[in-house]
Amino acid sequence: MIRLHHVALSRSFRVLWLLSEMGIEPEIVVHSITDGSLRAPDYLAKSPAGRVPALEIDGLTLFESGAITEYLCETRPDHGFGRPPSHPERAAYLEWLHFAETQAHLIANLNLQWVFLRDPAMRSPTLLKMEAKRLAITLSAVERALAGQDYLLPSGFSAADTMFGYTLLAAPHFVRLAPFPAIRAYRDRIAARPGWQRARALDGVQKFYAQDFYEVADG
Incomplete structure (x- = not known):
C-alpha cells in the first residue's frame, strides 16, 4: 500500500510526479488547506507541521518532500532518478534538490501575502516586490544551468527535476517567464513526459490562485 496525502498544486506534486515517473x-488522499484536515490529530501524527506531502510507504510514514524524494530514489535505484554518493554529479544533484526548496519557500511567502491573507490591506507591497525579485533571481540561476542541456544535470533527467516541477506550476503566477527562454523550453520538455502528464491528471484542481498573474501596483 502506497498512500500520498496531497493538495493540488502544492509541494506534494513533487512526490506525485516522481512516483508517476x-x-x-498511489492511493491519493486529497486535503484542503482550509478544511481543517491538516490540523486533525491523526494527520499531525503523520506530518507534525500539518503540511503535505505525507507518504505512507514500506510500513513507514514520511513527510518533507525532499526527504521523501531521497528515500524513493535510494530504495528504488533501478529507476535511475537519484545520483548515489559515488556518482560525479552527486553534489550538484543534492544542491538542486535543496535549491528547489529555497524557491518553494519564496513561493510560500508570496502565497501567504496574495492568497491567504483575508484582508488585502494587510499585504505589504514592499515584501511582495522583494520576494518576487528573490524568486526571479533563483530562476535566473536555473536559466543559466539549463543553457545547452535538457535537464538540471548534464547526465539527464533526475529527481532534481521533479523537485523543481512544483516551482514551474506556481512561480509563473508571480514572475513572468518571458525573460527565461531556457526555462520555458524546459517546461515544455518536461510537460511532454508521460510521467508528468500522468501526475498532472492525478493532481486535481488547484484552489490557490484566482488570477493568472499577481502584479504589485506601483505607489
Whole structure:
C-alpha cells in the first residue's frame, strides 16, 4: 500500500510526479488547506507541521518532500532518478534538490501575502516586490544551468527535476517567464513526459490562485 496525502498544486506534486515517473500510482488522499484536515490529530501524527506531502510507504510514514524524494530514489535505484554518493554529479544533484526548496519557500511567502491573507490591506507591497525579485533571481540561476542541456544535470533527467516541477506550476503566477527562454523550453520538455502528464491528471484542481498573474501596483 502506497498512500500520498496531497493538495493540488502544492509541494506534494513533487512526490506525485516522481512516483508517476517510477510507474507507481498511489492511493491519493486529497486535503484542503482550509478544511481543517491538516490540523486533525491523526494527520499531525503523520506530518507534525500539518503540511503535505505525507507518504505512507514500506510500513513507514514520511513527510518533507525532499526527504521523501531521497528515500524513493535510494530504495528504488533501478529507476535511475537519484545520483548515489559515488556518482560525479552527486553534489550538484543534492544542491538542486535543496535549491528547489529555497524557491518553494519564496513561493510560500508570496502565497501567504496574495492568497491567504483575508484582508488585502494587510499585504505589504514592499515584501511582495522583494520576494518576487528573490524568486526571479533563483530562476535566473536555473536559466543559466539549463543553457545547452535538457535537464538540471548534464547526465539527464533526475529527481532534481521533479523537485523543481512544483516551482514551474506556481512561480509563473508571480514572475513572468518571458525573460527565461531556457526555462520555458524546459517546461515544455518536461510537460511532454508521460510521467508528468500522468501526475498532472492525478493532481486535481488547484484552489490557490484566482488570477493568472499577481502584479504589485506601483505607489
